[in-house]
Amino acid sequence: MTDQPAFPPELSPVFPSDPHAAFATGLPFQRWAVKVEYDGTGLVGWQKQNEGTSVQSLLEAAATRMANGRPVSSITAGRTDSGVHALGQVAHLDFPADMALTPHVVRDGLSYHLQPHAVAVLQAALVPAEWSARFSATWRSYLYRILNRPTRPALGATHMWHVRARLDLARMQDAADRLVGQHDFTSFRAAACQARNPVRRLDSLTVERVGDEIHIRAKARSFLHHQVRNMVGTLILVGRKRWEPERVTAALEARSRTAAGPTAPAEGLYLTGVGYNPDPFATP
Incomplete structure (x- = not known):
């Protein structure tokens, strides 16, 4: 891989007289919230792993380069x-x-150092030291994309789930409505989920057709591990008329992972947004 060009002068941060001064927990810091877009294809997910490339490792490496080698840590909303x-x-x-x-320096500097990976920072905002991307969040939203046509995708195969059989949206929405509200979602979480409490309030779960695609959107304060993908896998069974919508209610009440449908593939899922009050990214 060839070396990247020098950091553009207009984006260069100002460093102290000792560029190798230590920066660690307990020393003064400035906290920045960042909104990130990424293509998860080929990545091991957000969290740093022993093997493989993660979004977190790429983002922290980019920030550390901006800080002239001083390590910069991160916390994510999910x-x-x-x-x-x-x-x-x-x-x-x-x-x-x-x-x-400045917001522009953080946004453009991080995006520059994230090259050539398909990860970019869309916005940046200075926030109070006590603000947390994870704990200050009031909601999270997801989109699941399904290509619903007989012909396989020539483009975007790693960005949607291809389901050939025609899906019945009315049945799927009937089933989705049964999951909205506060429930014990044990049947819809991964066996390895580490959450102490399986109870979650699902604010909305909608199903709509957009051309050849079906979009399933979910919103809640927080989700269990694999909850959205397991709900999607279950709704597909209803849409293909293998399940009646009423069976989704029975699966929910069973509080057993074996009672619900399969886990939908990861490539169709998108984290679309995270909400805060006040929103640090809102323009004045």
Whole structure:
């Protein structure tokens, strides 16, 4: 791989007289919220792993380069699995306090150093030290894309689930409505889910056709591991008329993973947004 060109002068941050000064927990820092877009194809997901490339490792490496080698840590609003994409993931980064940063410098500097990977920072905002991308979030939203036609995709095969059989949207929405509200979602979480409490409030779950695609959108304050993908896999059974919508209610009440449908493939899932009050990215 060839070396990247020098960091553009207009984006260069200002460093202290000692560029190798230590920066670690307990030293002054400035916290920046960042909104990130990425293609999860070929990545191991958000969280750093022993093997493979993660979004977190790429973002922290880019921030560390901006900080002239001083390590910069990150916290995200929600971890995504291998192959899952994001249109509006949010994380916060703790940069050394002495750096001269602006929203444009953080956004463009990180995006520059994230090359050539399919990860980009869309927005950046300075936030209070106590603000947390994870714990300050009030909602999270997801989109699941299904290509619903007989012919396989020539484009975007790693960005949607191809289902050949015609799906019945009315039946799927009937089933989806049964999942909205506060429930014990044990039947719809991964066996390895580490959440202490399986109860979640699902604010909305909608199904719509957009051309040859079916879009399933979900919104809640938080989700269990694989919850959205397991709900989608179950709705597909209803849409293909293998299940009646009433069976989804029975699956929910069973509180057993074996009672619900299969896990939908990761490539169709997108984290579309994370909500905060106030929104750090809102323009004045």
